[in-house]
Amino acid sequence: MQQLILPAVLASFWTICTGAGDWCYQSQFTCDNECNVPDKWNHANSNCAGKHQSPINVVTRKTLKDERLTNFQFDNYQQIFRGTIKNNGHSVQVGVPHLSTISGGGLPTSYKAVQFHLHWGNNGGPGSEHTIDGEQYPMELHIVHMKHHYTDLTTALSDPEGVAVLGFFYERSNSGNRKYDPIINALQSIKTTNGNTSLLPISLAQLIPSEQNLTTYYRYKGSLTTPGCTEAVIWTLFENPIPLSIDQLKAFSELKFNDGKPMVGTFRPVQPLNGRQVSRSVGAVILASSALLVATIATALGLSQPN
Known part of the structure; x- marks a missing residue:
């Protein structure tokens, strides 16, 4: 006994x-x-056990070039706004006026920005949700959009293509990124869960790479990366990372979860592809290679001509 x-x-x-x-x-x-x-999120919401979940690991050699993935058009991304930044207990989130829209880029229609939030590691360590060829970046930005005719995100999520999220990676830089000062400085005021404060005026454009550096990206269909894990998201992951200093990256780890513990490791592990195809844009890299090839041919022809 x-x-x-x-x-x-x-x-x-x-x-x-x-x-x-x-x-x-x-x-x-x-x-x-x-x-x-x-790995138990399906207990919180059964959608989290779905077959088309996010994030994923992008294996670049297995991506397929898609000629439909042209350059994005960013409308009113330069628009200055005064947002409210909040510690929602899981991340930092900023509401965005619905003036900023995206179109092109192989999207079925135009989408308007709703909010952006971030995912990070521990004191600047690995923390992105998506990975590229197994590499996990220190942090990842998600700018969440919904189809232009919807008025709220809940309704948009009932449409299999109702939401489009732009994902951006961060990399460590030797110097601080001054464009991020409004966000980094505000973190001191929202350390505890449900803490919120007004941001100094910012624009979405100042937070991401310049438009000419947004031509190379990956595309797949997936889900929200937090419960309810709804599979209604067209994902776009941009290749060019955003620079932040180690001190700027560490500032996010000073926030607190609702139990008072450091808000670190705020990422969901990568999920199985389950047969999904990841596509890549034509992109600047391909164009640059073509230009180099033309120049090489021209040089060779020049060298072969008799004097």
Whole structure:
């Protein structure tokens, strides 16, 4: 009888420590904080066990060039606005006036910006949600858009192509990115969950690479990367990263989850592709290579001509 007691106690302890209640990131889980870690998110929402989930690892050699993936048109991305930045308990989020829109880029229609938020690691360590050939960047920006005729995100998510998210990676830089000062400075005021403050005037354009550096990107169909994991997202992942200094990256790790612990590791692990095809744009790299090829041919022809 005594031999059965210890396994029973251990089984009971394991049950307690396997998570219950609300969803959380792996970095939040302890036996004192019973929550559903990413591989248990389907307990929080059954959609999270779907076959077309995000994020993914992009294997570049397996991507297919798609001639329909032309340059984006960014309308009113230069528009200055005064947003509110909030610690929502899982990330930092900024609401965006619906004036900024995207079209082109192989999208079925135009989409208007709703909000942007970020995912990061621990003190500048690996923290992006998507990975490229297995490389995880320090942080990832998601600018969330919905089809232009919808008035709220909930309705848009009922459309299989209702939402378009632009994803941008960050890389460490030796110097600070002054364009990010409004956001970095505001973090001090929103350390605790539900903390919010007004941002100094910013534009979406100042947060991302210049338009001429946004021609190379990857495209696939996926989901939201937090519960409810709704599979209604057209994903675009831009190749050119955004520079931030290590101090700027570390500033995000000073925020707190709702239990007061450091808000770090705010990313969902990559999900199986399950047969989905990832496409790539024609992009600047291809064009540059073509130009180089033309120049090489021209030089060769010049060299072969008799004097």
